[in-house]
Amino acid sequence: MQYYTRMTNCIPRDRYPSAELVETDSGTQEKTLGFLYGTALGRALLKPLVSPFVSKTCGRFLDSRLSRKLIPYFIKKCDLDMTFVNREVDDFKSYNDFFTRELVANARPVDHTNDHLISPCDSKLLVYEINEDLCVQIKNTSYTMHELLRDARLAEKYKGGSMFIFRLSVDDYHRYCYIDSGRKTHNRRIPGVFHTVHPAAGDLYPIYKQNTREYCMMRTDHFGDVIMMEVGALNVGRIVNYKQKGRISRGEEKGRFEFGGSTIVLFFKKDRVVPDPDIMLHSSLEIETKVSMGEKIGVGGVGNV
Numbered sequence: 464m465q466y467y468t469r470m471t472n473c474i475p476r477d478r479y480p481s482a483e484l485v486e487t488d489s490g491t492q493e494k495t496l497g498f499l500y501g502t503a504l505g506r507a508l509l510k511p512l513v514s515p516f517v518s519k520t521c522g523r524f525l526d527s528r529l530s531r532k533l534i535p536y537f538i539k540k541c542d543l544d545m546t547f548v549n550r551e552v553d554d555f556k557s558y559n560d561f562f563t564r565e566l567v568a569n570a571r572p573v574d575h576t577n578d579h580l581i582s583p584c585d586s587k588l589l590v591y592e593i594n595e596d597l598c599v600q601i602k603n604t605s606y607t608m609h610e611l612l613r614d615a616r617l618a619e620k621y622k623g624g625s626m627f628i629f630r631l632s633v634d635d636y637h638r639y640c641y642i643d644s645g646r647k648t649h650n651r652r653i654p655g656v657f658h659t660v661h662p663a664a665g666d667l668y669p670i671y672k673q674n675t676r677e678y679c680m681m682r683t684d685h686f687g688d689v690i691m692m693e694v695g696a697l698n699v700g701r702i703v704n705y706k707q708k709g710r711i712s713r714g715e716e717k718g719r720f721e722f723g724g725s726t727i728v729l730f731f732k733k734d735r736v737v738p739d740p741d742i743m744l745h746s747s748l749e750i751e752t753k754v755s756m757g758e759k760i761g762v763g764g765v766g767n768v
Contacts, residue, residue, distance in 0.1 A: 468753045469741065525722050530558035537561075541634035563637055563703075563719045573640070573714035573757035577685050580736050580761035581713070584639040584727055586629035587751035588760065590738045593624045593730070608730075612678065612690070613653055620688070623733035627760075630726050630751065637720045639693070639727055640756055641711045643683035649707045652677045677702050678728075681711065685763055690730035693718065714757060734764045 524530055534552060538545065545552070547570035555561040574581050582588065591599045597608040597618050608618030631637060641647075653676050678692035693702045702725075704718035711717075738746070738761040745752045754760055 521722070525559040525562070526557050528557060531555065531561075533558045534561045537633075543634060559721055562722050565638070566636065571636070571756040574759045575713060576759070578763040578767065579759045580686065580738075580763070581640075581642050581757050582629065582754040582760045583642050583691070583717070583729070584629050584631060584756050585636040586631045586727070586754060588742060588746075588754050589628045589630075589749070589751055590742055590746040591626045591628070593621050593626055595622060597622055599626050611676075611692070611728075617680075617690075621690070621730050621732055625731045625736060625738070627729040627731070627738075628726060629728070629754070631720065633722075636756065637725065638756075639717050639719070641681070641713060641715050641717050642689070642691070642729065643681070643685050644713045645681055645683040645711055647682075647706075647708060647711050648680040650677045650679050650704050652702075675702070677704060679704075685767060687732055687735045687767065689735075690728075691717070692728040692730070693720070694726040694728065695720070735767060736761050737764045 534555060537543070537558070538552070547566045549565050549567045552561070555564070571585075593599055593608060598605050599608070608621055609615045612618050675695040676692055678690055681689045681691055683689050693704070695702055701721040702718065703721070705716070737743075739759065742752045742754075742760060
C-alpha cells in the first residue's frame with residue numbers, strides 16, 4: 464500500500480502542499496492477508512478468527528499482566544516515537560494499557576478556527592462522495608448508507624454528501640476526539656464480526672457492513688448534522704465511548720479503541736464541508752493521506768453560510 468505524508472513546513476495547506484509518498488504494510492502482511500481472504504483454505508481458517516468469542520479471548524489476554532512482555536517488541540517493530548507518551552514503559556499494567564496510552568497535554572494541538580474541519584484521530588484518510596443512490600465506493604466495494612447505518616430514513620438525509628474514512632493501523636494513537644462543539648445523541652451499537660480493516664479484506668468481504676460498529680449523531684456548531692461512526696477490526700471487540708447524549712466540545716476526547724487497527728467514518732450532508740486540496744486529489748487517486756488528531760483537513764462549505 465501507499466499513503467501520502469503531509470509536509471507541514473511547506474506552503475499553506477489551503478494551497479496545494481508538497482507531500483511525500485510512503486510505502487507501508489510489509490510484503491509479509493500483504494501475503495498473509497492475501498492468503499486468508501483470497502483462498503478457500505484461508506477463508507476456512509479465518510472464520511473462527513473473526514468471531515466475537517475469539518476477540519473477547521484475545522482481549523482478556525491483552526488485559527493481563529502476562530501481555531506486558533509484548534510491549535518492548537511492539538515498540539521496536541513499529542519504531543514508535545515515545546517522546547509524548549505520558550508514562551514510562553515499565554509503568555503500564557498490560558499490553559492493552561500501553562496500546563490505549565495517553566499522550567502528554569498538547570501533543571496533538573487542536574485547530575480551533577471555527578470553519579476548519581479537524582481530523583478526529585491519527586490515521587490514513589480517504590474521502591468519498593455519497594451519490595444520489597446513497598452508495599459509496601470503498602476500495603472497489605460498493606456500500607449503501609442504509610447497510611452501514613441500518614436506518615433508511617437517516618441515510619436519505621446524507622444524499623449527495625461526503626464520507627471521510629480514517630483508517631488507524633496498529634502503530635497509530637488509538638484515542639479519538641470530537642471534530643466540533645455542539646450536542647450528540649446516544650451511541651448506537653451494531654454487532655458484527657471483526658474483520659481486519661486492511662484494504663485486502665475489502666476485496667472479498669463488505670467489512671464496513673459486517674464489522675461491529677457504533678455511531679452517534681452530532682449537531683455541530685459549524686458543520687451541521689454529522690454522523691460519527693467507529694468500526695471495530697480483527698481482534699478488536701471493544702469500542703470504548705465515554706459518554707451518551709449531551710454537550711460536546713471540539714477536541715474533547717470521545718473514546719478509544721482496544722488492540723488492533725480500526726476505522727472512524729464521518730458522514731456530512733451535501734455542501735457542508737470541502738476537503739483540503741491535497742486530500743481531495745489523493746482520494747481521487749485512491750491514495751490515503753496521513754493525518755493527525757486535531758489538524759485541519761478541510762473547511763466548511765457553502766451549506767454553512
